[in-house]
Structure formats: C-alpha cells, structure tokens
Amino acid sequence: MRNVAIVGAGLAGFSVARRLRELDYTGAITLFGDEGALPYDRPPLSKGSLKASVDASGATLRPSEFFEENQIALRPSEPVLGIDTTARTLQLRGEAFAFDALVLATGATPRALPNAIIRGLHGVHGLRTLADAQRISQAFGTAQHALIVGGGYIGLEVAAAAAERGLRVTLIEAGPRILGRVAGPPTADAIRAAHKRKGVDIREGVGLSALVGTDQVKGAILSDGAHVAADCVIVGIGIDPNVTLAKSAGLATENGILVDPTCQTSQPGIWAAGDCAAFPMADQITRLESVGNAIEMGEVVAANIMGQSRPYAPTAWFWSDQFDLKLQMVGLSPGYDRIVTRPGVNPDAISHWYYAGERLLSVDIINEPKTYIIAKRLIETGKSPPPAQIADQSVNLKVLLKS
Amino acid sequence: MSSNWVLACAANDVDEEDVLGVELNGQKLAVYNTPKGFFATDGICTHEVAQLEDGLVIGTVIECPLHQGRFDVTNGKALSAPVCVDLKTYPTKVEDGDVYIDVPV
Numbered sequence A: 001m002r003n004v005a006i007v008g009a010g011l012a013g014f015s016v017a018r019r020l021r022e023l024d025y026t027g028a029i030t031l032f033g034d035e036g037a038l039p040y041d042r043p044p045l046s047k048g049s050l051k052a053s054v055d056a057s058g059a060t061l062r063p064s065e066f067f068e069e070n071q072i073a074l075r076p077s078e079p080v081l082g083i084d085t086t087a088r089t090l091q092l093r094g095e096a097f098a099f100d101a102l103v104l105a106t107g108a109t110p111r112a113l114p115n116a117i118i119r120g121l122h123g124v125h126g127l128r129t130l131a132d133a134q135r136i137s138q139a140f141g142t143a144q145h146a147l148i149v150g151g152g153y154i155g156l157e158v159a160a161a162a163a164e165r166g167l168r169v170t171l172i173e174a175g176p177r178i179l180g181r182v183a184g185p186p187t188a189d190a191i192r193a194a195h196k197r198k199g200v201d202i203r204e205g206v207g208l209s210a211l212v213g214t215d216q217v218k219g220a221i222l223s224d225g226a227h228v229a230a231d232c233v234i235v236g237i238g239i240d241p242n243v244t245l246a247k248s249a250g251l252a253t254e255n256g257i258l259v260d261p262t263c264q265t266s267q268p269g270i271w272a273a274g275d276c277a278a279f280p281m282a283d284q285i286t287r288l289e290s291v292g293n294a295i296e297m298g299e300v301v302a303a304n305i306m307g308q309s310r311p312y313a314p315t316a317w318f319w320s321d322q323f324d325l326k327l328q329m330v331g332l333s334p335g336y337d338r339i340v341t342r343p344g345v346n347p348d349a350i351s352h353w354y355y356a357g358e359r360l361l362s363v364d365i366i367n368e369p370k371t372y373i374i375a376k377r378l379i380e381t382g383k384s385p386p387p388a389q390i391a392d393q394s395v396n397l398k399v400l401l402k403s
Numbered sequence B: 001m002s003s004n005w006v007l008a009c010a011a012n013d014v015d016e017e018d019v020l021g022v023e024l025n026g027q028k029l030a031v032y033n034t035p036k037g038f039f040a041t042d043g044i045c046t047h048e049v050a051q052l053e054d055g056l057v058i059g060t061v062i063e064c065p066l067h068q069g070r071f072d073v074t075n076g077k078a079l080s081a082p083v084c085v086d087l088k089t090y091p092t093k094v095e096d097g098d099v100y101i102d103v104p105v
C-alpha cells in the first residue's frame, strides 16, 4: 500500500489519516475536502458556538502543522467528482488522481423542508457546517422569535441556545414526542421539563404546514392550524448520508454506503466510515451519526488498510448539552421491556437503565459523567448488573464493574 | 526551580486503579493509584471542562468521563481522540502512607 486517498475531510476522514500514521504507515495520504477549512469538530456548532459569535478556529481538530508533520496532504478545497473503480483513480476538477486504497468519509447532508413549505423565503437555516453556524449565530443577534423544526438533539440544542440568547422560541416535533428515535421517555421528559422552565414552547405531534412572509420569513402555520411568529427558522429534521459519489461509481448503497464487517464497500480496497457508512450490527444494517462512530470506524478502517481484518463492533454512545443539562447515552435501547431509575448523587442528576429481561441494553445519564463512564464500560464488556443493585443508590457502581 | 512538596491525601484514600480529586493551592489536581505507583495530573480534561476525578482508571490510563478522551497519567500524553492536548503532570512521592505532590508555587 503506497497511496491512500480519503474523500471527506471531516472527523471520520481525519481519524483514518491520523490512525494510519499511528500504525506506522509510511506511504502517501491525501485527504480531500470541500469545505475549504482544516477538519473541525461539529458538536460545538449547536452548543457553545451559537451562544455568541462563532470563532472559526476554536473547533479545529488539529492545527495545520499537524498535517505537515504527519505528511498528510490536506486538499481542503478539492471536491472529488467521480471514482473510476477499474482504473483506480479519482476524478478531480483538473486531473485524475490515482489511489491504491480509497476511503469514503463523505458525511451527511441535513434534510431540507420541501419548497412548497419554504416558498423561497429568507431566514430558513439548516445546521451542519461552520458556515451554517455562523449564519445562525448572526441571525440570533437580530431575530426576535425562533421556530425550530424538529425535536431531535440538534433542534433541542439550537432551541436552548436561542433561548439563552434571549429569543422567544417555539419548537415543533411532528412525531408523538421529542427525541422519539434516540432517547427513552423519562429522558425526553426531563429534557422537555428543562426547556419549559426556560420558556421554550415545545409542541409535539405538530408539523409545519407553511411558512409565511414576503421575502423574509415572518411566521408559520402549523399542522394543527395554529399560527406562530417566527423571523428565524432552523430546520433539524434529520440527515441523509452522502452516497451520490459511491452510487455513481457502482458501489452498493442502502441508506448509506454499504460495508461489510471490516468496513469495506462492495469494491475491494474501497472503504467507508462515519455518517455515510451503513454497516452490519446484530443482524441489522445500521448507520450511526455520532462523533464516537466517526472516530472509531475511521480507526478500524485504518487498521484494515494495514491488513488487520478487524471487525467493527461499536458500542453506540452520544452526548448532548442543553441549558445546564449534560446528557450522555450509551448503548441502543430498542427492545427494552423495563426501565430502572437510579437517583443521582445531586438532585439534578439521574440515570435510566434500559433492560430486556436481565440484559442491560442502554443507559441514559443526566448530569453525572461519573455514572456514564462506568455504564459505558459495563455495556462494552457485556455486563448486566442486577436491576435491584442499579436502583440502589448506595451500591457503588465501580464495584459492579469489577465483579 | 526548587520543589514545593504539598500533602495531597493519604495513600489509602485512593483505591487501587482509581483516581481522587484534590485541590492544592487553589488548583484542581487528580491523584492516581496505578499498578505502577502514584501519579498526579491537572484535574480538568484538556478537551472541555470535565473533572478527571469522575473518570475511569485502567492500568495507567485515565478515561475522561465526558467524551472518553484517554491520557497516560505517567506522562500526560493524550492517547485517543477527541483529546489532542497533553495533560500536565506533577511529580509525586509517598512518605509514611501519605501522598505528596510537587506543585509549582
């Protein structure tokens, strides 16, 4: 292996490059990006960054010297236009670029509202990139009333930031409740209550029928017929994996670029990692959208480019910061039949443990990182402590870990 | 520079393969009891604001409780993403069952 090309200079692509060097790979690494910037961290974009003006350098993963020292050729303004899987070349704007191994780490794109709803109005934003965050942060400086469409993590974090900036905030969720896909009912309840306390108007089971205004958005008509004022609309209704490049090169895709347990696509020597990649996990094709997945999958791809044949078997984990709530989650709860509550040491802390029978599936933790890190280790090592012990605050979790 | 040994805690205040948070001269530090002996580092992660005393010690590695950045506590080296800035370490010594840390004045 002498020439590794990576498409997408986000967290997954960066992690492949970094880990290749850590594994003493000595050939060339070229990292192609299209955002014109050093790879950066996205989580702050919906958290601290929106609270004030967005500092463009703050979220950078590594300074430019890191790329020089590690001989990672970063080409941040070079969109890859096509892949020739037979000639094993990438099509760039002005040249064909030969590779021995290729990694697709193209990320995802936020879903947009249909044009019939937006009607060409200004003031409607999605949030994925630093540029998006800068636009939204600026809009918060002058707007009075934000409408957040979508009650997932991004929508809720943006709602919290907007409220902290002093805007009046309405959040609508078309599904029956916020965080329907990603957190259990008690966790959603705690988050809803926190938003209510800060004056965020959360409406669940309510969709968006139309935006109103001329040129600039002024308000919205909701699916229940209600009208709300809104001079700034942020849309957080999920993301679609960026598969066009893979698809047009004839790679198998299905809600993501399909990979085998070693993260290889349907073409030998072409790999995928991060938000764009769909991989087998417990007999299901899964796609995770998280920092942990981007880092760990990128690292597995690097190992496998080096010939290690490592299977990717992640433990899903995620976090979200809203107001003074630090929420952390580990594992996947679908299939649970019982929720065990463990009170926290402080009154604002609590954790919810999801079991299927005696088997621990996942844990949601609020304001207690100490509990999270142990819960994560329990799930990673396949340990299922008896629910009665979990519910008993006097039982030291570290002891359960060692037993 | 002359040393400034400050009493941090009793050695048996820190369980084996565990960490304890202490505050010395107004500074948050973390004391580790590892199979290789006692070590001390800054108490706050270099990524965001997380108390390392809430983290998990495995061997000589501390895992941050917020986003699982990992540091080698013997030299402060940042071992895995998302952390990239090394952690500051401080010399330690154990005398008569007490742990002392050399903290700059």
Ligand SMILES: Cc1cc2nc3c(=O)[nH]c(=O)nc-3n(C[C@H](O)[C@H](O)[C@H](O)COP(=O)(O)OP(=O)(O)OC[C@H]3O[C@@H](n4cnc5c(N)ncnc54)[C@H](O)[C@@H]3O)c2cc1C
Residues within 6 Å of the ligand: A007, A008, A009, A010, A011, A012, A013, A032, A033, A034, A035, A041, A042, A043, A044, A045, A046, A078, A079, A080, A081, A105, A106, A107, A108, A127, A128, A129, A154, A242, A245, A273, A274, A275, A276, A288, A289, A290, A291, A292, A294, A317, A318, A319, A320, A321
């Ligand atoms: C606002 C926000 C907040 C988040 N908060 C959290 C959080 O709290 N916790 C958590 O775990 N996760 C969070 N996430 C999710 C996490 O950031 C993503 O899962 C992670 O960034 C995925 O990394 P990636 O490298 O797969 O994709 P990306 O980061 O999207 O990187 C892909 C890159 O590839 C580029 N690209 C695509 N096609 C091409 C091409 N043809 N040529 C060149 N370049 C191309 C894209 O422009 C992009 O720069 C958040 C995401 C967002 C947007």
Ligand code: FES
Residues within 6 Å of the ligand: B045, B046, B047, B048, B049, B050, B064, B065, B066, B067, B068, B069, B082, B083
């Ligand atoms: S705060 Fe420690 S890893 Fe993020």
